[in-house]
Amino acid sequence: AQKITQTQPGMFVQEKEAVTLDCTYDTSDPSYGLFWYKQPSSGEMIFLIYQGSYDQQNATEGRYSLNFQKARKSANLVISASQLGDSAMYFCAMRDLTNFGNEKLTFGTGTRLTIIP
Amino acid sequence: DSGVTQTPKHLITATGQRVTLRCSPRSGDLSVYWYQQSLDQGLQFLIQYYNGEERAKGNILERFSAQQFPDLHSELNLSSLELGDSALYFCASTPTELTGELFFGEGSRLTVL
Numbered sequence: 701a702q703k704i705t706q707t708q709p710g711m712f713v714q715e716k717e718a719v720t721l722d723c724t725y726d727t728s729d730p731s732y733g734l735f736w737y738k739q740p741s742s743g744e745m746i747f748l749i750y751q752g753s754y755d756q757q758n759a760t761e762g763r764y765s766l767n768f769q770k771a772r773k774s775a776n777l778v779i780s781a782s783q784l785g786d787s788a789m790y791f792c793a794m795r796d797l798t799n800f801g802n803e804k805l806t807f808g809t810g811t812r813l814t815i816i817p
Numbered sequence: 818d819s820g821v822t823q824t825p826k827h828l829i830t831a832t833g834q835r836v837t838l839r840c841s842p843r844s845g846d847l848s849v850y851w852y853q854q855s856l857d858q859g860l861q862f863l864i865q866y867y868n869g870e871e872r873a874k875g876n877i878l879e880r881f882s883a884q885q886f887p888d889l890h891s892e893l894n895l896s897s898l899e900l901g902d903s904a905l906y907f908c909a910s911t912p913t914e915l916t917g918e919l920f921f922g923e924g925s926r927l928t929v930l
Contacts, residue, residue: 735918743905745860745921791859795919803911804850804873805919807860 702727704794706808713782714816720767721777721811723792732796734775735805736766739789748790751775779813787815820844823908823922831930835896838925840908842889848872849891850919851883852907860907866891895927903929 703726713719725734736748751759751766759766767776779786789812793805820843830836842849851863853876862875866885877883880898885891895902905926909919 737921743926744923745907745909747918747920750918793860803848804862804865804875805860805909806862809859 702729702732702794702796702806704792704806704808706792706811708811709809710812710814712814712816715784716781719779719782719786719813721779721790721792721813723775723777723808725773725775725792725794727773727794727796729796732794734766734768735793735795736764736775736777737791737793737807738786739791739810741788745791749777782815784815784817787813789813819920819922821908821910821920821922823906823925825925826923827926827928829928829930830898832898832900834898834929835894836898836927838893838895838906838908838927840891840893840910840922842891842908842910843912843920846910846912846920847889848911849885849889850909850911851877851891851893852909854905854907854924855901856904858904863893898929900929903927 705724732753734751738746749761749764751768763780765778789810791810792808822841824839847868849866852860854860863877864883865873883893905924907924909921
């Protein structure tokens, strides 16, 4: 069974600093995808970044990058130059890409990030 | 805007009642997923449909049921509602089965009083 672990329930970071949100996963499947979603207080789920298990390079999307360490089964999200608007709940998720009929995303419990002015 | 539409956005009802949540996936997306997010909780997978057929089931209660119609929209029916069913219910869709992100709707916030 797949499992996603986010060990930081909450984080406070000074504006303009970089922040790393931790995510570890467990799966025995050879092919999988890792995702990060942002959920602001308004409630919607906003896709941030994706990393495939066979991707050779770490994914980047603007200020977001994913530090993918396959051997350690970690997929940490790095936000550079944090902004007040980054305050939100962040979820790490994994998708099994091997088993037909099992493509759902499994989510971690989330990290609540608060950016301090 | 993800392209996934959920209605209603907010719903307040009483215990014992029945409600229906509706989801229209992105144009062309065949897979629909339903998730439940209780207060301060992560997202729990409920059920998945692909092109009208149930594909996978998660932690969905027997009081809950869902279906996907020929036009690909989906409905989640919640019956005999309890206080603990109060949550944000998300629908998500994806164009292909084995790749890519899930596109989430804005959610339907259900409050059971």
